[in-house]
Amino acid sequence: MGILSGLFHSRDKPKDSTNGSNYRFLFGGTTSGNRVTEQSAMQMTAVYACVRILSEAIAGLPLHLYHYTETGSKEKAIKHPLYFLLHDEPNPEMTSFVFRETMMTHLLLYGNAYSQIIRNGKGEVIGLYPLMPNRMTVDRDDKGQIYYQYLVSDSDAPTMKEGTVNLKKEDVLHIPGLGFDGLVGYSPIAMAKNAIGLSIATEEYGAKFFANGATPGGILEYPGTVKDPDRVRESWNKGFSGRNSHKVAILEEGMKYTPISISPNEAQFLETRKFQIDEIARIFRIPPHMVGDLEKSSFSNIEQQSLEFVKYTLEPWLMRWEQSINRALLSPNEKSTYFVKFNVDGLLRGDYQSRMSGYATARQNGWMSANDIRELENLDLIPVEEGGNLYLINGNMTKLADAGIFAKGGKxxxxxxxxxxxxxxxxxxxxxxxxxxxxxxxxxxxxx
Structure with a gap:
């Protein structure tokens, strides 16, 4: 019973990944000796590239609010106030692109993305402001209801007073990443800190190696006794390292310099750096060619890898965004008729020849008109009176109702x-x- 009570007690009080949760010890020091945090990880080019690729991809996709019509079809709910917030400006200080880019960056680095929901007297959403995940804590009250505790600073938007503020779950748009309890996501940076720490260590080694003129260390030999070895070492480093490397050294009193020759290849420096790029790309499920590694990419497979990026990398993130927005921003009555959807058609269009072949098939089979095709290609529409909205089929095809037994009532x-x-x-x-x-x-x- 003690074990069960402890288990339920831990689930009753989920903690955010950056505010004292039970895996907080994963942050900080690594086996490589380098400290890994969200900020230090972004100094790695591979981490920065992966975060930028995913955040810009999510921010650049068209985001629309749809509603079902009486006939069962869907159309854009342009007149709904939430459409403008999601598609254009979530708040007066930022565009929809910047808002989604910021939220996605939080989600990739901290494992959670939070945004304060501003409502009017009718309960309608009139604004969304991003909140920093490292100052947010998720907890439950005495009744078991989830609430959010946020530490406000002077750099936040003037929607809350400074200090610690408790927010109801109805006032927070929370997009959690992968986690253990379904309530709070865990940071990919914390989970992969050793892989990122090794990347930081190899990068620092390379920087120091070339700062020393690509010359390894060595030994100064003196025939007698050196009275002050530290002074001799500092004098040598000052005169023949860094910017002064490759200068001609003049040795006196029988002193000799013996370099220690350890090449970067022998230390597998380059191979380690290349592998760590793939390792970080694996964390974020990014195709290697998108972070500049074209070793295993070719003209025949790079397009397929791009399509797999949309299907296996972007779609799970898009599902998190769509379902979180539908849950938090739509009222219970609206959820049956309204929904939010990202449009990924632009990323799946393929090359020109493939698109034209697909359009021809759709046009000949009557499920796309000329204007439907021109709209996808960003071309001016053909006027309706000139037949731009007509749906055509081949002349050798006829309706099922006019064929055979169906023409006589189906008997x-x-x-x-x-x-x-x-x-x-x-x-x-x-x-x-x-x-x-x-x-x-x-x-x-x-x-x-």
């Missing part, structure tokens, strides 16, 4: 029923039965 007729019609007397007006057979076949062809 199948046997050959006997087809022949049970008024037939002319074979003995009247004919010398043989050829005309009668011809009339029967014609009549039968009309019925079948």
């Amino acid at each position: 199948e007729q046997s050959d006997e029923e087809v022949l049970e019609v008024e037939e002319p007397d074979e003995s009247e007006g004919t010398d043989n039965g050829e005309d009668v057979v011809s009339q029967r076949d014609n009549r039968r062809g009309k019925l079948v």
